[in-house]
Amino acid sequence: MxxxxxxxxxxxxxxxxxxxxxxxxxxxxxxxxxxxxxxxxxxxxxxxxxxxxxxxxxxxxxxxxxxxxxxxxxxxxxxxxxxxxxxxxxxxxxxxxxxxxxxxxxxxxxxxxxxxxxxKWLGLPSEEHFKGFGVSACATCDGFFYRGQEIVVIGGGNTAVEEALFLTNFASKVTLIHRRDSLRAEKIMQDRLFKHPKVEVLWNHTVEEVIGSEAPRGVEGVRARHVETGEITEIPCKGFFVAIGxxxxxxxxxxxxxxxxxxxxxxxxxxxxxxxxxxxxxxxxxxxxxxxxxxxxxxxxxxxxxxxxxxxxxxxxxxxxxxxxxxxxxxxx
Known part of the structure; x- marks a missing residue:
């Protein structure tokens, strides 16, 4: 041609x-x-x-x-x-x-x-609404925005554990939420996670909603639901990282x-x-x-x-x- x-x-x-x-x-x-x-x-x-x-x-x-x-x-x-x-x-x-x-x-x-x-994303309207305003799927891209802040990560595989550990470099506290009572990540990664003083794991929970402010737009926390009891827990955070695969x-x-x-x-x-x-x-x-x-x-x-x-x-x-x-x-x- x-x-x-x-x-x-x-x-x-x-x-x-x-x-x-x-x-x-x-x-x-x-x-x-x-x-x-x-x-x-x-x-x-x-x-x-x-x-x-x-x-x-x-x-x-x-x-x-x-x-x-x-x-x-x-x-x-x-x-x-x-x-x-x-x-x-x-x-x-x-x-x-x-x-x-x-x-x-x-x-x-x-x-x-x-x-x-x-x-992959969770598919929540609130997650979509706050994408780029506190919701991310890339800790290495966005972690430094949350120096001294509290962060939540959702997931249970290698990616979630890697992201949670990486975010401890910036955050004052990292909460890892997983819908089951054990992680799928490699054992060496799990050991590092459980030993880290800045990390807390919330087992048997899913995230129902991302909550935040509108002016300026920003994440202020997440609502997590216990998979068996249905009980809702609000976790304050400035950054929410999705690491579900x-x-x-x-x-x-x-x-x-x-x-x-x-x-x-x-x-x-x-x-x-x-x-x-x-x-x-x-x-x-x-x-x-x-x-x-x-x-x-x-x-x-x-x-x-x-x-x-x-x-x-x-x-x-x-x-x-x-x-x-x-x-x-x-x-x-």
Whole structure:
């Protein structure tokens, strides 16, 4: 096409977390010259994670620093990284067509989806009303606004415990509310939480309402209800952090690819192949079990190798099982 706003590539990578950037590294090394579109949150969820303690080779690394290094690595290998957000994707025919928020149209022979996941919300009208005015889903983004204040966190997994512990750096007190009587978080995280003098845990409660002032708009507390007795407790706080998990960012492909487990893109076991040939999925978008940076990176590698094999087959090149070009063409029988 002569249209200056259309970019064609053999491989388009959508998303820029560990899965997307690792796919970029491997695809570039396979000479696929991929284009990677970063999305709304370049670097993904790790950019809002302070301390990562489970990335192999780094006993402790700041999430944003790790993502800056991954981006630089992908770029160094030859990935073209574009700051844009894909708003629609047509997988009905090849080449696949992605529309960018910038106005650029991307066409591609193969696509790797690495759009990750986003924070879930409680869905309360009062929560929506105070979003950005004391209600947040990102402690590392907003924690410093609450120096010397009381804060409430809701959730029971690793995210909730990590956020609660991080917020103790600023808050005078952190109350963690959980609807059950035990946490799902890793034991080492739980031990840290229970030992912390600034943290109090409120078991068997859910949050019914966020309460606050209107002029200026701001959170003043939450109403929590006991799940068995129904008794209401009001907890004063200036910040309310929602940490109840994440949902896969699969809106782009919801009517085009097979999904399962509430919106995760389904892949063929042991591969990253989706229900549409030439479309591959990696990372938190497809993984409802592990959801770790290291497993996302591993899937990014798999997706690039799967895409390389697919493209080689389409172009009539002999391929090996590992997804690399075969050294020589097998002799005819």
């Amino acid at each position: 002569s249209d200056a706003a259309t970019r064609h590539t053999r491989l388009l990578i959508i998303g820029s977390g560990p899965a997307g950037y690792t796919a970029g590294v491997y695809a570039s090394r396979a000479m696929l010259e991929p284009i990677l579109v970063q999305g709304i949150q370049p670097g993904g969820q790790l950019t809002i994670t302070t301390d990562v303690e489970n990335w192999p080779g780094d006993a402790s690394v700041m999430g944003p620093d790790l993502m800056v290094r991954m981006e630089a690595h992908a770029k160094e290998m030859g990935t073209e990284i574009i700051s844009d957000h894909v708003t629609s994707l047509d997988l009905s025919k090849r080449p696949f067509v992605a529309q960018g928020d910038s106005g650029t149209r991307y066409t591609a022979e193969a696509v790797i989806l690495a759009t990750g996941a986003q924070a 994440h949902a896969p960012a699969s809106e782009l492909v919801k009517d085009q690819l097979e999904m399962h487990n509430g919106g995760y893109v389904k892949v063929e076991p042991g591969t990253t192949r989706t229900s549409v040939p030439g479309v591959f999925a990696a990372g938190d978008l497809t993984d409802h079990v592990y959801r770790q940076a290291v497993t996302s990176a591993g899937m990014g590698c798999m997706a690039a190798l799967d895409a390389e094999k697919f493209l080689a087959e389409q172009e009539g090149e002999p391929v090996t099982e590992a997804g690399a070009y075969a050294a020589e063409t097998p002799a005819a029988e």
